[in-house]
Amino acid sequence: MIKRVTLSIDAMGGDNAPDMVVEGIGIALKSLSDVDFLLFGNEDILVPLVNKNSFIKNACVVRHAEDVVSNHDKAGAALRSGRKSSMRLAINAVSNGEAAGIVSAGNTGALMAMAKFVLKTLPGIDRPAIASYFPTERGQSIMLDLGANVICDAENLVQFAVMGEVFARNVLGLAQPTVGLLNVGSEQLKGHESVQLAFNALQSIDLPMRFHGFIEGDDIAKGTVDVIVTDGFTGNIALKTAEGTAKMFSTFLKECLLSSLTSKLGALFAKPALTKFRRRLDPRSYNGAMFLGLNGICVKSHGGTDGLGFANALEVAVELIRDGLNDVIKEDLAHLDDAPNENKGKP
Amino acid sequence: MIKRVTLSIDAMGGDNAPDMVVEGIGIALKSLSDVDFLLFGNEDILVPLVNKNSFIKNACVVRHAEDVVSNHDKAGAALRSGRKSSMRLAINAVSNGEAAGIVSAGNTGALMAMAKFVLKTLPGIDRPAIASYFPTERGQSIMLDLGANVICDAENLVQFAVMGEVFARNVLGLAQPTVGLLNVGSEQLKGHESVQLAFNALQSIDLPMRFHGFIEGDDIAKGTVDVIVTDGFTGNIALKTAEGTAKMFSTFLKECLLSSLTSKLGALFAKPALTKFRRRLDPRSYNGAMFLGLNGICVKSHGGTDGLGFANALEVAVELIRDGLNDVIKEDLAHLDDAPNENKGKP
Numbered sequence: 001m002i003k004r005v006t007l008s009i010d011a012m013g014g015d016n017a018p019d020m021v022v023e024g025i026g027i028a029l030k031s032l033s034d035v036d037f038l039l040f041g042n043e044d045i046l047v048p049l050v051n052k053n054s055f056i057k058n059a060c061v062v063r064h065a066e067d068v069v070s071n072h073d074k075a076g077a078a079l080r081s082g083r084k085s086s087m088r089l090a091i092n093a094v095s096n097g098e099a100a101g102i103v104s105a106g107n108t109g110a111l112m113a114m115a116k117f118v119l120k121t122l123p124g125i126d127r128p129a130i131a132s133y134f135p136t137e138r139g140q141s142i143m144l145d146l147g148a149n150v151i152c153d154a155e156n157l158v159q160f161a162v163m164g165e166v167f168a169r170n171v172l173g174l175a176q177p178t179v180g181l182l183n184v185g186s187e188q189l190k191g192h193e194s195v196q197l198a199f200n201a202l203q204s205i206d207l208p209m210r211f212h213g214f215i216e217g218d219d220i221a222k223g224t225v226d227v228i229v230t231d232g233f234t235g236n237i238a239l240k241t242a243e244g245t246a247k248m249f250s251t252f253l254k255e256c257l258l259s260s261l262t263s264k265l266g267a268l269f270a271k272p273a274l275t276k277f278r279r280r281l282d283p284r285s286y287n288g289a290m291f292l293g294l295n296g297i298c299v300k301s302h303g304g305t306d307g308l309g310f311a312n313a314l315e316v317a318v319e320l321i322r323d324g325l326n327d328v329i330k331e332d333l334a335h336l337d338d339a340p341n342e343n344k345g346k347p
Numbered sequence: 348m349i350k351r352v353t354l355s356i357d358a359m360g361g362d363n364a365p366d367m368v369v370e371g372i373g374i375a376l377k378s379l380s381d382v383d384f385l386l387f388g389n390e391d392i393l394v395p396l397v398n399k400n401s402f403i404k405n406a407c408v409v410r411h412a413e414d415v416v417s418n419h420d421k422a423g424a425a426l427r428s429g430r431k432s433s434m435r436l437a438i439n440a441v442s443n444g445e446a447a448g449i450v451s452a453g454n455t456g457a458l459m460a461m462a463k464f465v466l467k468t469l470p471g472i473d474r475p476a477i478a479s480y481f482p483t484e485r486g487q488s489i490m491l492d493l494g495a496n497v498i499c500d501a502e503n504l505v506q507f508a509v510m511g512e513v514f515a516r517n518v519l520g521l522a523q524p525t526v527g528l529l530n531v532g533s534e535q536l537k538g539h540e541s542v543q544l545a546f547n548a549l550q551s552i553d554l555p556m557r558f559h560g561f562i563e564g565d566d567i568a569k570g571t572v573d574v575i576v577t578d579g580f581t582g583n584i585a586l587k588t589a590e591g592t593a594k595m596f597s598t599f600l601k602e603c604l605l606s607s608l609t610s611k612l613g614a615l616f617a618k619p620a621l622t623k624f625r626r627r628l629d630p631r632s633y634n635g636a637m638f639l640g641l642n643g644i645c646v647k648s649h650g651g652t653d654g655l656g657f658a659n660a661l662e663v664a665v666e667l668i669r670d671g672l673n674d675v676i677k678e679d680l681a682h683l684d685d686a687p688n689e690n691k692g693k694p
Binding site: 232 | 539581593
């Protein structure tokens, strides 16, 4: 029998919250029947929303939070003055053991700062990283860091590689995931000092990691490796560049297909195929950025998502909890620290 | 009357050279009737190729070069031992005044190192940058640096902004181009020290530059600004990520359209529209990366391109020469140096 899981939810985070949050719970409950939700937010708004649907009502407990972290709040300010916010109370529920993980569509910087402060990092991890799925020609890969750390040294990159590999093995279910380090060329002497030192450390790391070496930007969508490791500056820009390119592509395609009567007719015939195509790259299916390296599961939904996207973020959180991701990361990092190998990830 | 222009060509650079080089000249001659080509390479191979077509033959002079820089050669080694290579001799022809610009599809690092050594940088420019067109929802933008400088300080970024703005005004013909600095967020406090210092310097720069501020990865394809400024590490990865995403999108679209009989029928009706769509994003139309900041026009074609792509790179070079790009960059930089303003691009 599958053990019941409780998820803590920042019900006020996100552009369309709390409506899309409750809608997302309704959608997720179709596949996540053994999950309970602990919702934090304004109870005057939340309770009537939840009570509209008895299916949702039965799976949810609402806790009042008088404050909300806005998207304009700076991370530090939110940390200091947001102690009664829905985001902070939802994180607290993980630290005090009431919930196994937290999901929020709110302010990313504030969520990372609060989660780091309340949950702390895993032993052996200096800085948590933001990771996300990325659709590729071969299926999907995972990429980290996507913006938590604007500057990363080689040691950070090595820790990201370890976390990403454990993730791919346990959550994606790959027996031997490959790991690549994002760079401006695949030759060993390319790039700056951090990537070169990380390359050396990963080549001799004492873990059963299949380190592919350097990869380039076009290798991301090709699916050359399962885990793409990079600093938060580059990762954030690469992710958003890909999103922007995909959107431009869709816009152009639509314009061309609507440009004449025969092309419209063609689009009509091809409609099921075009729908399948759109679904394959639907950003909502890839919603749910994971904060890896924290002493607790924390998933960040895109702020502008709808119920379907939020439901996907909920499923990601439950998957991370069920797969016991953090326990395996801890084991692997402990193994690295014990190893007699001198190149134990510290270049 | 338009003045005749001589272009110097590294005829041996590129995966499909010299065939695609000569083919590209043939294609370019249809629109560039007032251009002469000085081809450097193995004359035993080149002369018969050029002589096949009298139209091409009349526009070309072949000069023998006994050596070729390969894609595996390191930049430093190519610079030291490639003095008789087709690449080096083609660059020399610009420095000794025989040609107004050089085009090569060879090794990027070697081309940059040799061009910098032979042509030198423009006064006021510490490091040249690689710039390229980028298709956007609004038309096209220019992005730099795309890989010449893996680490850039604020001063480099400011110089790239000046060069990019001059380019957009003179080559793209925009009256008041906008300039944006690529970052992980649009808020003023985001990012690392270099982008923050460059932001401050560009806000108070003594040039009629429309500085938009920070932009994010998805702003590139949106066309939020005309000139995208970034360091060579991020720029190279963003460019290749966009290329990879566009390719994945095309592959998925093709697969979906071929997945059933009705969708194939639909694709048939929509064929002219789909062809228009493909052309709009054809990477060959955006071929020709410009090395800005050198005392001479130098254009790098994609190594894997075909004749059509190489022809586009030739057209880019002629455009830069005709627009007198370097003279305007020099004027603007001289103006910055004379300016009494303390924030003259040196944060």
